[in-house]
Amino acid sequence: DAGITQSPRHKVTETGTPVTLRCHQTENHRYMYWYRQDPGHGLRLIHYSYGVKDTDKGEVSDGYSVSRSKTEDFLLTLESATSSQTSVYFCAISTQQGYEAFFGQGTRLTVV
Amino acid sequence: TQLLEQSPQFLSIQEGENLTVYCNSSSVFSSLQWYRQEPGEGPVLLVTVVTGGEVKKLKRLTFQFGDARKDSSLHITAAQPGDTGLYLCAGQGGSSARQLTFGSGTQLTVLP
Numbered sequence A: 001d002a003g004i005t006q007s008p009r010h011k012v013t014e015t016g017t018p019v020t021l022r023c024h025q026t027e028n029h030r031y032m033y034w035y036r037q038d039p040g041h042g043l044r045l046i047h048y049s050y051g052v053k054d055t056d057k058g059e060v061s062d063g064y065s066v067s068r069s070k071t072e073d074f075l076l077t078l079e080s081a082t083s084s085q086t087s088v089y090f091c092a093i094s095t096q097q098g099y100e101a102f103f104g105q106g107t108r109l110t111v112v
Numbered sequence B: 001t002q003l004l005e006q007s008p009q010f011l012s013i014q015e016g017e018n019l020t021v022y023c024n025s026s027s028v029f030s031s032l033q034w035y036r037q038e039p040g041e042g043p044v045l046l047v048t049v050v051t052g053g054e055v056k057k058l059k060r061l062t063f064q065f066g067d068a069r070k071d072s073s074l075h076i077t078a079a080q081p082g083d084t085g086l087y088l089c090a091g092q093g094g095s096s097a098r099q100l101t102f103g104s105g106t107q108l109t110v111l112p
Helices: none
Strands: A004-007 A010-013 A019-025 A031-038 A044-052 A054-055 A062-070 A073-078 A087-094 A107-111 B005-007 B009-013 B019-024 B031-039 B044-051 B055-058 B063-066 B070-076 B083-092 B096-102 B107-112
Touching: A010 A019, A019 A031, A019 A087, A019 A107, A031 A062, A031 A073, A031 B063, A044 A062, A044 B070, A054 A062, A062 B005, A073 A087, B005 B083, B009 B019, B019 B083, B019 B107, B031 B070, B044 B055, B044 B063, B070 B083, B070 B107
Parallel strands: A010 A107, B009 B107
Antiparallel strands: A004 A019, A019 A073, A031 A044, A031 A087, A044 A054, A062 A073, A087 A107, B005 B019, B019 B070, B031 B044, B031 B083, B055 B063, B063 B070, B083 B096, B083 B107
């Protein structure tokens, strides 16, 4: 257990509503990541953080924003959810960027 | 964008059989990682290979990094039902040096 907690684990929301997913770590790792996983696409990086208030975009960042006000928490926000954002979202942490990643259990988000 | 192609996408075999999963790219990676993911869970790191030509063994699993560091393979000997899962390769380095690039995965089912 890498000490990563994602919440909620499941969520159903309506198109156009804002949604925030939370990732909490107890490992004090510097790097945190948000990925989405869709059939046939593997894991795609949405945003990542390399420290408190330091974040950057990943491969599929459109429609998503993030915030990291504390080392242990990394929030992913969908400002106005769309059906294309229905996916399983994973948070991950690592000690170095691009190094071995430890993943949370995922959040299954359905946008109807 | 770097791409990692995994093959086969799906593999269903009988207990006791051997199998090989491939991970190929046109890009050179500093290192390559293999993860296994079970339903409802996040990926779990199996191994990291760093040196071209490197071979690592983990019980019945053998991982190899290509000499040119563009490809990797995972060989499982005498597969067991407990090996069932989604196997993901992930490359670190290359043109996007700091990020992990994930393959789309190989879904392995081992039938008893």
